[in-house]
Amino acid sequence: MKRALVGMICLTLSGGTLAASIVDSKHNLGNIGGNTANRNYTDATQEVCVFCHTPHGGSATHNGEAVAPLWNKAVTTSTFQTYDSLGTSSLKGSVANVGSVSIACLSCHDGSQAMDVMINQPDSGGYTAAGASLGGTWTANGAVDAATGKMLTANPIPGVGTDLRNDHPIGIQYAGGLISGTDHTNASNYRNPDFVAAAEVTINGNQIWYVPVPASNATTGLANSVSGSQISPVAGTRNKTDMALYTRSVATIDSGRAQPYVECASCHDPHQANTATFLRIDNTGSAVCLACHKK
Ligand code: HEC
Ligand code: HEC
Ligand code: HEC
Ligand code: HEC
Known part of the structure; x- marks a missing residue:
């Protein structure tokens, strides 16, 4: 049954138009591929993944937590101001230190280091634990300082900077955390009741949580879509169209109990x-927001 489903999905995809790849996107910082009028890129390499990933020698952890898979950047050492410091009376969840996948994103988006600084550069040799620049010339397109290769932060987006008080909270417990029990799939346990119940699966012995995004939104009835095409998520596993939640254990929050947090990549897939x-x-129809928030 599972096999048949997978087969069907492949057929559906191959029947449609060729999906755009990261190579066509603003996350391609290399000197290859199209969309150059819209991108910031360096002439130093024609690789794409290398700005973020390396097959060997990446920075696996930060404060003992996984950052992002095979991460090729030393993570930012900036000090951040976090959303909870605003003291809004509506916020229920506790906020963790900036870490997990968010610190990977912020290693470019806080403007602290050049975007071509990497641990393991293309080709033989070129490993530097602290990271080193490729030393090429940038073609800047608004968001990047061509002289330094760093993201500009005068505007709070896309250079988010280190003041995260004007950004959706990250490193925040899902749904305000639990007011009772340990079951995140039961929404009546949530400290903030206005949230869609999370799903939980165990993969390779790791408990992971996510907010399942069904084919249509439960509140609006509108189709959930990617590029206008309705999604067809597979039940019982985390799809890339589901809102990812990241497992963290923070000593100061619920005595370090492992639990799901919202991070940058909960809403974004880079x-x-x-x-x-x-x-x-x-x-469309604020489908991203309504995937988690019941409003
Ligand atoms: C701008 C940074 C960036 C670039 C460039 C990038 N990635 Fe990633 N990648 C990430 C981050 C961050 C994660 C973790 C995201 C998550 O938790 O979903 C990730 C996760 C992954 C994963 C595991 C999770 C998943 O979504 O499957 C794979 C596999 C992966 N990347 C492959 C690639 C490949 C192959 C390329 C080049 C074609 C690439 N990435 C380019 C940032 C990047
Ligand atoms: C290697 C550096 C790098 C990393 C790491 C990185 N980004 Fe980016 N990101 C960029 C650049 C460069 C742009 C283009 C900015 C522009 O031109 O507006 C960008 C643009 C974006 C945009 C705006 C896209 C648009 O169409 O305007 C989003 C959203 C984004 N990044 C999210 C993320 C998230 C979330 C992560 C982590 C999962 C991440 N980025 C990691 C470099 C990076
Ligand atoms: C709760 C969901 C959510 C989280 C968490 C989140 N974002 Fe976003 N982000 C969005 C949405 C939605 C947009 C599109 C806003 C729009 O259309 O103006 C966006 C837009 C952006 C943009 C492009 C802004 C622009 O107008 O050019 C960047 C860059 C970005 N996010 C980076 C990040 C980074 C870095 C993090 C983590 C520090 C993050 N986001 C966390 C939902 C989120
Ligand atoms: C991945 C799940 C998720 C998504 C998607 C999401 N949020 Fe949130 N949002 C949260 C969590 C968790 C909180 C913290 C709730 C709490 O602690 O009370 C929150 C808090 C908020 C708050 C309240 C902050 C406060 O001070 O009380 C606002 C406003 C908000 N989100 C708006 C949005 C909007 C707008 C979108 C879509 C662009 C969005 N959210 C998408 C999970 C999400």
Whole structure:
């Protein structure tokens, strides 16, 4: 049954138009591929993944937590101001230190280091634990300082900077955390009741949580889509169109109990070139927001 389903999905995809790839997107910082009028890129390499991933020697952890797979950048050492410091009376969840996948994103988006600084450069040799620049010339397109290769932060987007008080909270417990029990799939346990129940699966012995995004939104009835095409998520596993939640254990929050947090990549998939702004699904009808929030 599972096999038949997978087969069907492949057929559906190959029947459609060729999906855009990260190569066509603003996350391609290399001197290869199209869309150059819209991109910032360096002439130093024709590789694409290398700005973020390396097959060997990446920075696996930060404060003992996984950052992002095979991460090829030393993570930012900036000090951040976080959303909870605003003290809004509506916020229920506790906020963790900036870490997990968010610190990977912020290693470019806080403007602290050049975007061609990497741990393991293309080709033989070129490994530097602290990271080193490729030393090429940047073609800048608004968001990047051509002289330094760093993201500009005068505007809070796309250079998010280190003041995260004007950004959707990250490193935040899902749904305000639990007011009772340990079951995140039961929404009546949530401290903030206005949230869609999370799903939980165990993969390779790791408990992971996510917010399942069904084919249509439960509140609006509108189709959830990518590039205008309705999604067909597979049940019982995390699809890339689901809102990812990231497992963290933070000593100061619920005595370090492992639990799901919202991070940058909960809403964004950094490879998703078929939606605007790398969102996991199109935000038509505020589908991204309503995937988690019951409003
Ligand atoms: C701009 C940074 C960036 C670039 C460039 C990039 N990735 Fe990623 N990648 C990430 C981040 C961040 C994650 C973790 C995201 C998550 O948790 O979903 C990730 C996760 C992954 C994963 C595991 C999760 C998944 O979505 O499957 C794979 C596989 C992967 N990347 C492959 C690639 C390949 C292959 C390329 C080049 C064609 C590439 N990436 C380019 C940032 C990047
Ligand atoms: C290697 C550097 C790098 C990393 C790491 C990185 N980005 Fe980016 N990102 C960029 C650049 C460069 C742009 C293009 C900015 C522009 O031209 O507006 C960009 C643009 C974006 C945009 C706006 C896209 C658009 O169409 O306007 C989003 C959203 C984004 N990044 C999210 C993320 C998230 C989330 C992560 C982590 C999962 C991440 N980025 C990691 C370099 C990076
Ligand atoms: C709760 C969901 C959510 C989280 C978490 C989130 N974003 Fe976004 N982000 C969005 C949405 C939705 C948009 C599109 C906004 C729009 O259309 O103006 C966006 C837009 C952006 C843009 C492009 C803005 C522009 O108008 O050019 C960047 C860059 C970005 N996000 C980076 C990040 C980074 C880095 C993080 C983590 C620090 C992050 N996002 C966390 C939902 C989120
Ligand atoms: C991945 C799940 C998720 C998505 C998607 C999401 N949010 Fe949130 N949002 C949260 C969580 C968790 C909180 C913290 C709730 C709490 O602690 O009370 C939050 C908090 C907020 C708050 C309240 C902050 C406060 O001070 O009380 C606003 C406003 C908000 N989100 C708006 C949005 C909007 C608008 C979107 C779509 C662009 C969005 N969210 C998408 C999970 C999400």
